[in-house]
Amino acid sequence: MTTSHKVVAFDSAPGLSRYAALAAALRARVVAGEWPPGSALPAESLLATEHQVALGTMRRALELLVAQGLVERIHGRGTFVRQGIAGASMLRFFRFDSGSGEMPRSRILSRQRVAAPAAVARRLGLATGEMVLRLQRLRLLADQPCLLEELWLPLDVFAPLAEGSTAEWDDLLYPMFARRCGVHVHRAVDDIGFAVLTAAQAIPLGLAAGHPGVVVQRAAYDLGGRCVEWRTTRGDAHAFHYTVTIT
Amino acid sequence: MTTSHKVVAFDSAPGLSRYAALAAALRARVVAGEWPPGSALPAESLLATEHQVALGTMRRALELLVAQGLVERIHGRGTFVRQGIAGASMLRFFRFDSGSGEMPRSRILSRQRVAAPAAVARRLGLATGEMVLRLQRLRLLADQPCLLEELWLPLDVFAPLAEGSTAEWDDLLYPMFARRCGVHVHRAVDDIGFAVLTAAQAIPLGLAAGHPGVVVQRAAYDLGGRCVEWRTTRGDAHAFHYTVTIT
Numbered sequence: 001m002t003t004s005h006k007v008v009a010f011d012s013a014p015g016l017s018r019y020a021a022l023a024a025a026l027r028a029r030v031v032a033g034e035w036p037p038g039s040a041l042p043a044e045s046l047l048a049t050e051h052q053v054a055l056g057t058m059r060r061a062l063e064l065l066v067a068q069g070l071v072e073r074i075h076g077r078g079t080f081v082r083q084g085i086a087g088a089s090m091l092r093f094f095r096f097d098s099g100s101g102e103m104p105r106s107r108i109l110s111r112q113r114v115a116a117p118a119a120v121a122r123r124l125g126l127a128t129g130e131m132v133l134r135l136q137r138l139r140l141l142a143d144q145p146c147l148l149e150e151l152w153l154p155l156d157v158f159a160p161l162a163e164g165s166t167a168e169w170d171d172l173l174y175p176m177f178a179r180r181c182g183v184h185v186h187r188a189v190d191d192i193g194f195a196v197l198t199a200a201q202a203i204p205l206g207l208a209a210g211h212p213g214v215v216v217q218r219a220a221y222d223l224g225g226r227c228v229e230w231r232t233t234r235g236d237a238h239a240f241h242y243t244v245t246i247t
Numbered sequence: 248m249t250t251s252h253k254v255v256a257f258d259s260a261p262g263l264s265r266y267a268a269l270a271a272a273l274r275a276r277v278v279a280g281e282w283p284p285g286s287a288l289p290a291e292s293l294l295a296t297e298h299q300v301a302l303g304t305m306r307r308a309l310e311l312l313v314a315q316g317l318v319e320r321i322h323g324r325g326t327f328v329r330q331g332i333a334g335a336s337m338l339r340f341f342r343f344d345s346g347s348g349e350m351p352r353s354r355i356l357s358r359q360r361v362a363a364p365a366a367v368a369r370r371l372g373l374a375t376g377e378m379v380l381r382l383q384r385l386r387l388l389a390d391q392p393c394l395l396e397e398l399w400l401p402l403d404v405f406a407p408l409a410e411g412s413t414a415e416w417d418d419l420l421y422p423m424f425a426r427r428c429g430v431h432v433h434r435a436v437d438d439i440g441f442a443v444l445t446a447a448q449a450i451p452l453g454l455a456a457g458h459p460g461v462v463v464q465r466a467a468y469d470l471g472g473r474c475v476e477w478r479t480t481r482g483d484a485h486a487f488h489y490t491v492t493i494t
């Protein structure tokens with residue numbers, strides 16, 4: 001008996017090992033929506049047949065995708081496309097006296113369509129002057145302002161957020177990005193530094209100009225590795241607290 | 248043919264799963280020095296026989312020790328007791344203009360045998376008043392002071408460091424702890440916060456009293472999970488820089 005299988009070609013780019021090229025081909029299928037976040041990938045043996053590679057090669061490619069955070073293996077159940085990142089709240093870098101145990105709230109202070117400044121365009125991989133959505137957001141704990149954020153989002157994928165009232169927005173952005181724009185944030189890089197707050201940065205936080213501040217700059221990436229968000233978060237340096245364990 | 252094997256008993260403490268108790272028994276053998284850092288553990292099958300457990304149970308216990316950072320598996324070679332932690336330098340939290348690419352240097356400013364203050368004793372698991380070694384250390388890059396450290400070490404294991412000239416000390420402490428005191432630091436927890444520097448803290452760093460500072464508090468643990476070092480590191484908040492990636 002002969003079974004007919006789909007065959008999926010993949011190009012081995014120069015300098016890329018065979019299994020890395022295979023991983024890129026599998027990532028492209030995820031990005032194309034063939035396997036949505038949360039869904040299971042087909043069996044390794046079927047994938048190996050489709051891509052016409054040895055089972056060992058397919059396993060190494062899948063291991064690479066696990067290491068890259070695109071998929072996860074659940075013991076005895078298979079390989080799944082990961083849901084977006086969790087535990088990525090900027091609040092994890094701070095410890096505020098107010099509102100321990102309270103659900104943090106969000107308030108959008110402003111929303112503008114603007115031409116991307118050069119620095120933002122470079123981060124988002126856009127040409128200078130391409131349109132972006134600029135948001136100012138305040139995060140609150142127990143009604144006390146604690147973090148001030150400026151977000152830059154490429155308008156081509158975030159157009160749905162440029163319409164309607166921001167009062168209806170969710171307190172958590174990433175689930176809303178997924179639901180309303182189909183953007184799944186899969187990786188974020190947070191760069192933490194220190195800077196004195198200007199009056200414009202301090203006042204919404206209930207602080208005085210010149211107050212010591214912590215600045216977190218985030219680049220967030222979607223399933224395909226595109227930078228889909230560039231964010232600057234500011235908060236009271238005295239509330240900054242972060243723990244790193246090394247083993 | 249009958250083979251005679253060593254049998255190693257282990258107690259299953261209440262609330263501890265069988266494999267977790269087994270992991271604790273294996274850890275005790277490492278702590279006792281049966282397998283020194285860098286050495287290979289015996290084959291899983293032999294270990295399973297010695298502890299009279301199924302091979303699957305032994306594998307789960309070893310996986311737990313891998314997750315805890317005590318041992319590591321090297322593909323095709325076996326399971327090894329890990330050498331101490333690497334990449335634990337406090338300098339990873341900072342980015343100084345001076346001395347990029349320079350090897351950081353250390354200068355011991357003071358060394359005292361003192362009775363442990365209550366807060367230090369609690370951290371080190373000692374009774375208040377037990378003797379500890381208190382060190383003040385300056386870290387320098389290109390001869391510029393950049394970090395000021397206060398270290399507290401329990402004297403029972405660090406007695407060799409109370410003797411002789413500190414001028415001969417290594418720039419890196421952990422390899423010296425291992426070589427001179429047999430203490431292998433295997434885990435460290437760094438707690439990062441912000442505080443304004445006092446004159447006594449600022450002046451050795453070439454800064455003025457009231458300058459914004461970043462404070463890192465470290466608890467470091469040996470193979471057996473004992474806290475063997477409590478350290479406070481201070482540096483210029485403007486030089487603080489740390490990147491966290493979430494996937």
